[in-house]
Amino acid sequence: MVTIRPGPVNAGGIQIANHLLLAAGVLGTTGASLTRMLSYGAGAVVTKSIGPLPKDGHVGPCLAVLDDGFLNAMGLPNPSKEFVEELSVLKGKPVIASIYGGSPEEFAMVAEWFKGSVAGIELNLSCPHAEGYGSAIGSDPSLVEACTRAVTKLGMPTWVKLTPNVTDITEIGKAAEKGGADALVAINTVKAMRISTGLGRPVLGNRSGGLSGKAIFPISVRCVYELYETCKIPIIGCGGISSADNAIEIMMAGAVAVEIGSAVYSDVRIFETIAKTLYSDDGIPSKDIVGCAHE
Amino acid sequence: MMVSLQRTLWGALMSNQFPLTVTITGIREETPTVRSFSFDSPFEFDPGQFLMVWVPGVDEIPMALSSADSITVQKVGDATAGLFNLKIGDKIAVRGPFGNGFFKGERMLAIAGGVGAAPLLPLALADRVMTFLLGARTETELLFVDQLDECTDLQIATDDGSLGVQGFVTVLLDDLNLGAYDKVVVCGPELMMRTVLGKVAEIGIEHRSEFALQRYMKCGIGLCGSCCIDPSGLRVCRDGPVLSGDLLIKSEFGQYMRDASGRKKTI
Numbered sequence: 001m002v003t004i005r006p007g008p009v010n011a012g013g014i015q016i017a018n019h020l021l022l023a024a025g026v027l028g029t030t031g032a033s034l035t036r037m038l039s040y041g042a043g044a045v046v047t048k049s050i051g052p053l054p055k056d057g058h059v060g061p062c063l064a065v066l067d068d069g070f071l072n073a074m075g076l077p078n079p080s081k082e083f084v085e086e087l088s089v090l091k092g093k094p095v096i097a098s099i100y101g102g103s104p105e106e107f108a109m110v111a112e113w114f115k116g117s118v119a120g121i122e123l124n125l126s127c128p129h130a131e132g133y134g135s136a137i138g139s140d141p142s143l144v145e146a147c148t149r150a151v152t153k154l155g156m157p158t159w160v161k162l163t164p165n166v167t168d169i170t171e172i173g174k175a176a177e178k179g180g181a182d183a184l185v186a187i188n189t190v191k192a193m194r195i196s197t198g199l200g201r202p203v204l205g206n207r208s209g210g211l212s213g214k215a216i217f218p219i220s221v222r223c224v225y226e227l228y229e230t231c232k233i234p235i236i237g238c239g240g241i242s243s244a245d246n247a248i249e250i251m252m253a254g255a256v257a258v259e260i261g262s263a264v265y266s267d268v269r270i271f272e273t274i275a276k277t278l279y280s281d282d283g284i285p286s287k288d289i290v291g292c293a294h295e
Numbered sequence: 296m297m298v299s300l301q302r303t304l305w306g307a308l309m310s311n312q313f314p315l316t317v318t319i320t321g322i323r324e325e326t327p328t329v330r331s332f333s334f335d336s337p338f339e340f341d342p343g344q345f346l347m348v349w350v351p352g353v354d355e356i357p358m359a360l361s362s363a364d365s366i367t368v369q370k371v372g373d374a375t376a377g378l379f380n381l382k383i384g385d386k387i388a389v390r391g392p393f394g395n396g397f398f399k400g401e402r403m404l405a406i407a408g409g410v411g412a413a414p415l416l417p418l419a420l421a422d423r424v425m426t427f428l429l430g431a432r433t434e435t436e437l438l439f440v441d442q443l444d445e446c447t448d449l450q451i452a453t454d455d456g457s458l459g460v461q462g463f464v465t466v467l468l469d470d471l472n473l474g475a476y477d478k479v480v481v482c483g484p485e486l487m488m489r490t491v492l493g494k495v496a497e498i499g500i501e502h503r504s505e506f507a508l509q510r511y512m513k514c515g516i517g518l519c520g521s522c523c524i525d526p527s528g529l530r531v532c533r534d535g536p537v538l539s540g541d542l543l544i545k546s547e548f549g550q551y552m553r554d555a556s557g558r559k560k561t562i
Contacts, residue, residue, distance in 0.1 A: 027520035027528070029557045036528030048520065048557070056555035060355025060374075061347065061390070063514040065312030074513055077521065079557040089526070198316020199351050199388055265518050268533075 002248050003283035006275075009043065011257045012183025012234045013157030014120045016094055018043035019247065019278070019286065020271045023238050023261030024098035024122060024161070025049065025074065031086040034095065037264075041271035044094035046259065047083070049124040050113075051099070051133070052106045054080040058129070059205040064194060069213030069240070070262050071194055073129040073206035076100060087117045096159065100124040100133050104143075104150035111151045111158075120157035123147060125176075126188030128165055128210045135163035135188070141175035148179025159236065161185035162223070164216075169223050170230040177231050185236040185259060186223045190216050213262040216240045221253045228254025228291050242270070244278035251286065252293040311338075312516075314349055314388035319381055321365075326436045329369045329410055332378060334387070337363040341396025342417040343507055343537045346389040347515040353377035357512045357532070359414035359482075360392060367413035367438070393515050394536045397505055399423070400478030404471070405447070406430075406491055408464050408483025412438040414507055415482055419447050425476065426450065430464025430483070433457045465490045473498055480537075482507040485562050489549025492540050501540035508536050508548070511555055521557065524548065 009016045021044045027033040028048040037045050057077030064071045079086075087095060097114040099121060101107040111121050125144055127134025137143045144160070152158045160176035162169055164187040173184050189210025194203045202208065217240030224237050237255030241247055242263035250258055263270045317334035324330055338346070340360050348366060349355040354374040361367040370379050381387070397418060405415045406428045416439050418424055427447040431437045434457035443449045450467050451459030460466055465487060473479065473495060481491050481504065488506050495504040510522035510531040517533025524531060525547040529538065551559045 026518055027523065027530070029520040030523045030525065030528065030553070032525045032528035033520045033523040033530075034528075035526075036523075054556040054558060057513065059353070060513065061314065061349050062355070063516070063518070064314060064390070065516065070518070072514070072519075074519060077513070077556050079553075082558055194313075196314050196316060196388055199314075199349075199386060201351060203314050203388075205354065262518065265516060268517065 001245060001277065002289070003280040004248070004278060004286045004289060005281065005283045006279040009257050009286070011236060012120070012159050014044065014094065014096065016043040016257060018275060019251075019257045020274055021236070021257060021259045022046055023259035024124065026261040026264050028098070031089040035089055037271070038093055040269045041275055043257070043271070044096060044119065046096045046098050046122055048078055049076055049098040049100045049127065050078045050083045050110060051076060051080060052101055052110055054078065054082070061203055061205055064203045066194065066213070066215070069211050069215035070265070071192055071204060071209050071211055072189070073204045073209030075206060076127060076130045076133060081113055084113050084117060091117070094119050096120045096122050098122045098124050098161070100127065100130070101147070102132050102137070104146045107147045108150040108154065111154055111156065115154065115156065118156070120159060120182070121151055122159040122161055122185060123151060124161055124188070126161045126163035128163060128189055128191040129206050129208060135165050138163045138172060139166045141171050144172055144175040145179040148176045148181050152180035152182075157182045159183040159185050161188055161238070163188050164219050164223050165191045170226050173227045173231045177233050181233060183234040183236055184227055184231060185238050186227055187216070187220050187239045190219060212240065214240050214242055217246060221250055224250055224255050225253040225293065228294060244274045247274060247278055248289065251289045252291070254291040254294070256286075256290055311390055314390055316386055316388045319383055319385050319387065322383060325367060325438055328436065329367060329438060330379060331361060331365050331367045332381070333362070333365040335364075338392050339363070340392040342421070343396035343414050344392035344394050345536060346391035347393065348378070349388040350374050350377035350381070351387065357515060359507070361413040361416050367410060369410040390515060394532055395534070397480045397507075397537050398478060400476070402476050403478040403480055404428070404473070404476040406464060406479065406481045406483070407438070408487045409436065410438065411483030411507070415480060416442065418480065419443055422446060426471065428452070428464050428467045430487070463487060463490070465494070468494055473500060477503060479504040481505065485509070485549055492543060492548070495540055496544060501544060504540035505537050506540065506543060506548070508538060510552055521553070521555070
């Protein structure tokens with residue numbers, strides 16, 4: 001199997017210890033759980049998405065485990081500004097704050113709270129199950145550009161996480177690039193639904209939600225591949241990555257690093273597990289892998 | 296299934312990741328505020344494990360199994376009130392059993408406050424518990440008195456003194472030789488549990504004590520992080536809900552917990 005040479009990565013203006021990051025929305029609600037993931041080998045961690053006001057999220061059920069993935073609709077629960085305090089235990093660590101808002105002004109306000117406490121900002125323009133937020137904004141190129149610009153102006157490295165629930169993801173990627181984004185993160189969850197046949201109603205309290213895990217990996221690869229063809233800024237691959245080979249594959253599509261979320265379910269030390277087979281001292285330099293499937 | 300079936304400590308299989316529809320077959324009024332709901336599908340489980348219980352149209356909440364086919368519920372919020380509105384024959388759906396269970400002991404001391412007796416009942420019925428300290432606000436709120444009296448040395452405390460010793464259940468600890476037990480297992484209000492932890496730590500046996508924690512949970516399977524405790528980041532739903540006393544001494548336990556939004560609230 002293909003291995004890559006270990007070493008730090010610079011992805012979109014952020015220095016990361018390795019290619020494997022914790023994705024937003026997984027074990028990212030407290031400083032303690034983020035610290036734990038860093039101690040288990042994550043190269044950097046992305047927080048739970050933080051918004052302008054505290055939110056309890058949707059009523060349950062918020063998650064269902066499927067044969068090949070997970071369906072969730074958490075509803076962006078977050079403590080809002082109070083979360084900045086959670087990060088006090090993570091001073092100087094590679095932490096990226098995921099944020100959301102309903103307008104460019106709200107994005108800028110929330111991003112500003114994190115100035116000085118994080119290595120960068122990831123804009124959640126892609127959550128598929130929060131009315132007025134996430135993909136509701138993230139499927140409109142002009143809004144994506146405006147929200148991105150409102151944050152990049154603040155001078156922090158800014159990544160934009162994209163939704164796959166659009167006809168052409170490259171339109172959205174180009175809009176983020178135009179807004180000054182330092183990197184794209186592709187992809188967030190895929191809008192989906194399951195129904196309990198026993199109860200005759202959708203299994204999520206919010207009815208529909210986002211699909212993650214192995215089932216969406218082919219969609220992630222395709223989106224990264226398309227974005228690599230159309231955008232110049234770095235891409236972070238995300239969506240269903242659960243093995244070293246998956247990481248290599250999405251890097252070949254064009255990703256400079258990967259975010260891992262759902263795979264934490266079967267192995268809380270997934271970062272260490274993947275690193276063991278991903279890296280070897282005589283491996284290929286990662287720059288030779290990134291995007292090689294396009295040649 | 297994403298994960299091959301894992302055996303838990305006592306040998307139960309983790310299962311039912313997708314909501315399993317069950318029919319309520321029995322409702323028993325245990326006390327004026329507590330009811331047991333039994334359903335038509337028994338689960339292989341370890342005492343201490345819980346189900347995510349979906350009350351259709353209301354919410355989904357974690358509830359400890361009080362037997363292979365029942366949960367014992369106190370009416371405290373929307374979802375539990377929703378459960379109390381259900382009748383025999385109504386359907387709910389459950390995911391689980393999730394989390395770990397109490398470690399096995401041979402000479403166990405169980406300490407329960409209020410509805411905290413629910414996950415400890417199956418341990419007592421399995422003949423694992425030498426002494427069972429049971430506390431409640433008042434006599435009519437004591438849970439499972441007859442069943443526990445048959446299988447353990449049951450000692451009772453009530454806040455108002457209507458039955459047993461007057462005071463919190465922890466007053467019963469003063470007359471016990473804690474060193475005589477190989478495990479001390481505790482479930483109940485967190486301040487009561489913190490008092491027990493203080494007492495076992497005084498004599499240096501906190502590593503032999505176990506506490507069943509309650510935290511706000513969304514996913515129930517260790518992914519979302521809403522139930523993580525400080526400063527370890529342990530997930531109550533997956534690494535717990537039963538946690539050893541030595542992991543809890545320097546922690547948020549007894550101090551604060553987080554609400555649905557993740558904001559801290561003092562206990």
